[in-house]
Amino acid sequence: MTGDHLPIEASGLTKRYGDVTAVRDLTFTVRPGAVTGFLGPNGAGKTTTLRMLTGLVTPTSGTATIGGQPYGRLAQPSRTVGAVFDGNAFHPGHTARDHLGLYAAMAGCPDSRVAELLDLLGLAHAADRRTRGFSTGMRQRLSLATALLGDPRVLLLDEPSNGLDPEGMSWLRGLLRRLADEGRTVLVSSHVLHEVQQVVDDVVVIRRGELVAAGPWSRLTGPPxxxxxxxxxxxxxxxxxxxxxxxxxxxxxxxxxxxxxxxxxxxxxxxxxxxxxxxxxxxxxxxxxxxxxxxxxxxxx
Ligand SMILES: Nc1ncnc2c1ncn2[C@@H]1O[C@H](COP(=O)(O)OP(=O)(O)OP(=O)(O)O)[C@@H](O)[C@H]1O
CATH class of the missing domain: 3.30.70 (Alpha-Beta Plaits)
Structure with missing residues (x-):
């Protein structure tokens, strides 16, 4: 997959839950090689949209594609798209190394990837500790490590900064920049804006399930x-x-x-x-x- 540049495209994406329209007629594109902030207040529909992009939620109408294909039709979904959702669960009795080893085996990744990712995510020192004792920040790092196992070209991260301290935040920004500079498509949701402000190239802003703005951050803010x-x-x-x-x-x-x-x-x-x-x-x-x-x-x- 290396070298593939896979845009994310949402077109007329809509999700209704009974009387609640969580997402309404959302159309946007996320380009490869950039960090895109997916922004909106609580309840705006960010998680629902990200779940539709990964096939976890079926749209009421509209389409969501990755590199032109719906998630469900990708040849190797887990090696194309890495996703982190809030509350990713780990077996409390497993160590970080056990957890990653299990997922590496399921995704057909070599064992060497586990040590590589423990290093990359700053978890090498905690590799053999059981996840039950992990802080929220460590859980976020382990979720990210899991998402990156298959070396995916597309990353969908739902509030990855939750629970990170300022040092963790700065580390995360560096990681997102690096992943985007490698040509990956990086979509990162947040409602804590100053945390992503320093790293986003583009933004997609939604309110009450509807698009309010999309495009390069510099174009939206205008010249200084x-x-x-x-x-x-x-x-x-x-x-x-x-x-x-x-x-x-x-x-x-x-x-x-x-x-x-x-x-x-x-x-x-x-x-x-x-x-x-x-x-x-x-x-x-x-x-x-x-x-x-x-x-x-x-x-x-
Ligand atoms: N399974 C569901 N059943 C009913 N309503 C839902 C469901 N999932 C989401 N909603 C509603 O859809 C709307 C959008 O929720 P969503 O979680 O997508 O927003 P969000 O932007 O991710 O919010 P937050 O920043 O608080 O995580 C909310 O009004 C929410 O209550």
Whole structure:
């Protein structure tokens, strides 16, 4: 499978449970070689969608495919798709090594994969401990190790950061980046946005089962703006406007500039012998974007 680039595609995906529509007419694509954040508040329909992608839940209508095939029709599903869902169960009496050994045998993976993954997931020191004593973070690592056994090209991770401490989070971000850089398709759900903000390339945002935004994170947030504080704000505004910047007042002696980056603003000020006291590049945080996208105006009133 190495070298395969397998996109995930959802088209008109809908799931109803009686009167509850958990997911409604969801259409999106997740590209290989990137980390995509699947974001939405609690109950938005993320888990239901991920379960439909892995064939664990049958859609009421619409389709979900991986590399163009529904999960159930993949030739080697467990070696193509690795999934981690909350509450992955381990036999409490098994050690991490036993657990992985069992799954490796079922998936037809060589034994050497077990030691490799214990190392990769930072579990080598706990390899021979029974899982009953594992912390939530260790369980998450073991779930990830299980998902990676078959060296899958596609990873579907439901809230993998749950229970990880800050060091574990930073380690997870590094791992996701590496997996994506190897050309894998990585879809990771979260409602704790700042945890994924630093690693996601693209986002798919849903609210109440419906798509609200999808695309490269940088396109959704727009270009950064530059906030500049200067005792020479008026002549500086003229100089920046003449250089094709768009300038608005942002308080006494402060300007907000679009269309020019911070080094260009500083250079222009220097060229015109104008003083700068502060220069800050502002980016929209994913947190703010997420709140903007998922707050229902009717509810906010
Ligand atoms: N088996 C089920 N039967 C009935 N309703 C369900 C079932 N599974 C999910 N739902 C409902 O569907 C909606 C979406 O749930 P889902 O778990 O997919 O959301 P989520 O975005 O993963 O939420 P969270 O972030 O809290 O895990 C919720 O209203 C939930 O109660």
């Amino acid at each position: 703006t530059v906030l500049v504080t200067s005792p020479d704000a008026d002549p500086l505004a003229s100089a920046l406007t003449a250089a094709a910047g768009s300038v608005e007042a942002a308080g006494p002696g402060r300007l907000r500039v679009r269309g020019l980056d911070a080094p260009r603003v500083a250079d222009l000020a220097a060229d015109h012998r104008l003083r700068i006291h502060e220069l800050v590049t502002e980016t929209t945080s994913l947190e703010q974007l997420f709140l903007d996208l998922t707050t229902d105006p009717a509810e906010a009133r």
